[in-house]
Amino acid sequence: GGIITQTPKFLIGQEGQKLTLKCQQNFNHDTMYWYRQDSGKGLRLIYYSITENDLQKGDLSEGYDASREKKSSFSLTVTSAQKNEMAVFLCASSIQTSAETLYFGSGTRLTVL
Amino acid sequence: AQSVTQPDARVTVSEGASLQLRCKYSYSATPYLFWYVQYPRQGLQLLLKYYSGDPVVQGVNSFEAEFSKSNSSFHLQKASVHWSDSAVYFCALPTSSGQKLVFGQGTILKVYL
Structure with missing residues (x-):
């Protein structure tokens, strides 16, 4: 079986700071995703990538950049952290599409002071 | 546009009781449907999925969906x-x-002893 590793597990930043979250998968999956999870709001898609060097915007891409330089890794950058922002960022991968099973990492918990 | 609604934000049941968690969807054709579960401090895991055929699908840990x-x-x-x-x-x-x-927005299930 494979695994998705997200680093760091906890991220504390200052208002206005640029922050980067990393995700690695060893499933050899083509598609990777970044979701934001806020309490009571479910999961909202930020960015996804269907192959190396591909980037597709999700519903919540404003304020974020993403990078997929290798098939196995997908990073997300918060371009300017907002004060009092608190959320969990979940990385996931699937063989090709969302019609197949998504495999998730355990998340990065972001706190902005 | 496609949407999913989980009308119950929280459900509390006692151990040994039966359970139903509700999900309503909006889609023009017959959709693929999934249930995922998120245990504390973990990512999401697939419980079960429906593609076509028998409307009752079995999942892990004796869960089923109709x-x-x-x-x-x-x-x-x-x-x-x-x-x-x-x-x-x-x-x-x-x-x-x-x-x-x-x-969907997710349903928090609490099972008490």
Whole structure:
């Protein structure tokens, strides 16, 4: 079986700071995703990538950049952290599409002071 | 546009009781449907999925779900819950392109002894 590793597990930043979250998968999956999870709001898609060097915007891409330089890794950058922002960022991968099973990492918990 | 609604934000049941978590969807055709579970401090894991055929699908840990086209529903059920079933449960469906997964808001299940 494979695994998705997200680093760091906890991220504390200052208002206005640029922050980067990393995700690695060893499933050899083509598609990777970044979701934001806020309490009571479910999961909202930020960015996804269907192959190396591909980037597709999700519903919540404003304020974020993403990078997929290798098939196995997908990073997300918060371009300017907002004060009092608190959320969990979940990385996931699937063989090709969302019609197949998504495999998730355990998340990065972001706190902005 | 596709959407998923989980009308119950929280459900509390006693151990050994039966369980139903509700999910309603909006989609123009017969969708693929998923239930995912998130245990504390973990990512999401697939419980079960419906593609076509028998409207009752079996999943892990004795969960099952029933697809109803007439009611636009995909309710999750379990005959007898265990305290370890306490988690957040998400219903989801892919967009028509298959490239994105749309999640409901999630239902927090608490099982007390």
